[in-house]
Amino acid sequence: MKSDAAKCGVEKAPHRSLFKALGFIDEEMNKPLIGIASSYSEIIPGHMNLDKIVQAVKDGIRMSGGVPVVFGTIGVCDGIAMNHTGMSYSLPSRQIIADSIELVAKAHAFDGLVLVPNCDKVVPGMLMAAARVDIPSIVISGGAMLAGKTNGKTTDLSSVFEAVGAVNAGKMTEEELCDLENSACPTCGSCSGMFTANSMNCLSEVLGMALPYNGTIPAVFSDRLRLAKKSGMRVVELVKEDIKPSDILTEDAFMNAVAVDMALGCSTNSLLHLPAIAYECDVEINFDKINEISEKVPDVCKLSPAGHHHIEDLHMAGGIPAVVNGLIKKGLLNESCLTVTGKTLKENVEKAVVKNSDVIRLDNPYSATGGLAILRGNLAPDGAVVKKAAVAPEMMKHKGPARVFDSEEEVSKAIREGKINPGDVVVIRFEGPKGGPGMKEMLSPTAALAGMGLDKSVALITDGRFSGATRGASIGHVSPEAAEGGPIAYVHEGDLIEIDIENKYINLLVPEEELKNRKPKVVEKPVKGYLNVYRKGVSSANTGAVFHSIKE
Structure with missing residues (x-):
């Protein structure tokens, strides 16, 4: 066992004395030491029940002969952080989460890891850590909120x-x-639609890092506690079987996750997080490959914000196993991928059936193609992302004048003052990973426009990102971003922009000669502390906004 490095032999007597200061007994020294990374806090609704999940995990670990040790990590509630300075810290928190778990797990020679997240950046941050540490690991989230x-x-x-x-x-x-x-938010849990947190919790199942139904069992259901106990029991077996994340998080597993992402119509943020997790596994998720998968995989679900169903409805309809089983039967997934059950993806789901064909429309899909799309063109040479499943039919093609803003605050003010008109294309720039810095999630402007009835006549484009709760023609992750001199930095007020989501292009309709004579707008927002460090190290959105070493 890896933990022997901190427990066994005469020379480790000092180490054992510290374990005994914690109340350990000799009988525990020869058992697997399982770290439980918990993001429990009293500021995030999705995390307020994680203490109960952790206790159930501990019970499961002990039942299977392991020794549980709990440690904490941070989290940010994107809803509470929305539309103020706090949102600049949400995506950067993903890096801190991954780093902190890596540090604790490696420093204490854990034999295995249980990852207990729930909300937006915590799930991918924990998966990134699992890939780095590469010891037997399993994810068990806190579950989804019920709809109001x-x-x-x-x-x-x-x-x-x-x-x-x-x-x-x-x-x-x-x-x-x-x-x-x-x-509207009646219980604890991750917000009840197919927003970012639930998207990533569902995709954790598909990646093979969580037990079936991890993504959909509501937080307040006792089934969630039972699943936590089973996860605790299973991680001890993973240690004995020596099944590690590197055995599970293969290129085929990531392609499966992208395919199910398309079928579910997940948050656009999933295409920021999946590449970041893959990066830790030395796997590349190419944006062109995403469009290839989108062309083959039907959009079978419309959960909020794209439709009126919620995660609880998906769970009662058969959950992710029913969706996966249906896609396997259509030949759209690699069925042989290994999972934390020790079985293949197909073996996990072969008994799952669709119990409500109005919620999971495998035989009568909403669209023959996937719920997300990558757009390219002279405005986004390296790609941009849109949740096309949440776009009104009349906005699938749109041409209009650019209304240019250099921050979310500027556009929010213009919307409040009634300065945005039907037909406009709102451009929000200098909100990317470097430009923000931190790549703000902009639900407030998109939701405000929807509430005003303009989501069917106004498009939004940004080098930042949109919330999983966003609907409408909201195109994010425009790469290269303005702060790196991308084409979005050259847009002038009134320029015509053409968007064709079905044909996957987005173009600035300005003659090439005129563009050559323009100078890019330059805005560098003054920041201190961690955001300054982050800006120096973070990569572009099309590569997952991963954190490279700081350049001198």
Whole structure:
């Protein structure tokens, strides 16, 4: 066992004395030492139940003959951090999460790891750490929030963000808004739609790093505690079998995740996180490959914000196993990939069936092609991402004048003041990984436009990113970003921009000679502390915004 390096032999008597200071007994010294990385906190609704999940994991580990040790890591609630300085810290937190778990796991010679995340950057950050540390590991999340009920209508967090726009447009009273904010998020858990957290929790199953139904069992269901116990039990067996993340996180596993991503219509942020996890495994997820997969895989689900279903509906309809089994039968996945069960992906799901064909439409898909698309053109030579499953049909093709803003704050002010008109193409730049820095998630402007009824006539383009709760023609991750002199830095107010989501292109309709004579806009936002370090080391969005070594 790896932990023998810190426990065994005469020379490790000092080490054992420290273990015994923790209350360890001799009988525990010869058992697998399992680290439990928990992001429990009292500031994130998705994490407030993780103490209970952790206790269930500990019970499972002990039942299987292991010794659990819990340690903490950070997390950011994207909803609370939204639309102010806090959002600059969300994506950078992914790096801190990965680094902190690597440091603790390596420093203490753990034999195995259980990763207990729930929300947006914590899930990918923990998976990045698992890939780096490469000891037997398993993911068990805290589960999804139940959808809310407001005056008989099903609601969620995105409903509240969109209601702000409705209030500003005079379509809703502040009293109605208060009723909504009191009921839209009724339980603990990751926000109830197919937003980023739930996207990544679902894809953890497909990657093979979590037990079946990890992505969909609601946080308040006792099934979640039972799954946590099973995960604790299973990690001890993974140690005995020496099954590591490097055995599971193969190129085929990532391609499976991309395919299911397309079928579910996951958050655009999944195409920021999957490449980052793959980077830790020396696997490249090429954007052109993503479009190839999207052309073959049907869009079989429309969960909020794309539709009215929520994660609880997907769970009751058969969950991710039912979706995966259906795609395997269509020949769209590699069925032989190894998973943390010790079985193949096919073996995990072969008994799963669709229980509600209105929620999982394998035989009558919403679209013959996937829910996400990569756009390219002279405005985004290295690619941009759109959740096409959440785009209104009338916005699949759009041409309009650019309305250019150099920050989220500027565009939010313009929307509040009614300065955005039907037909406009809103360009938000200098919000990328370096330019932000931190690549803000911009749900507030998109939700405000939706609440004002403009999501079917206004497009948004940014080198930053959009929330998983965003709907409409919202095109993010434009690469290269403005801070790196990308074409988006050359756009002028009033320039015509053409978007064709079906044909996957986005172009600035300005003569090439004129573009050659333009100088790029340069904006460098002053920052201190970790954001300054992050800006120096982070890569482009099309490569996952991974953190390279700091350049001198």
